[in-house]
Amino acid sequence: MTCNLTFYGRTYCHLCDDMLAALESLRGEFIFEVAVVDVDTDSALEARYDELVPVLADEGGVELCHYFLDVPKVREYLARFQ
Incomplete structure (x- = not known):
């Protein structure tokens, strides 16, 4: 079963690049x-996540982590789908 995550970020954000790279290492x-x-x-997403990006959310839109990948938390979440 595949898990779907949503990553909220910006194109010019080095923390976003870092979190995506860390997330890819879990593949x-x-x-x-x-x-x-x-x-x-x-504009609604910008207002909601402006200073929090990057943000990784689960399928229900619940925030798993922001700024940096919380590897133990994300690993625990993903393990439920294996």
Whole structure:
């Protein structure tokens, strides 16, 4: 079963690049899809996530982590789908 995650970030954000790279390192352990959303393309998302990006959310929109990948938390979440 594939897990779907949503990544909220910006194109010019080095923390966003770092979190995506850290998330990609988990692909060897887990099967998941990541929808990447640029918060600057939607004023509501920009208002909601402006200073928090990057943000990784689960399928229900619940925030798993922001700024840096919380590897233990994300690993625990992804393990439920294996």
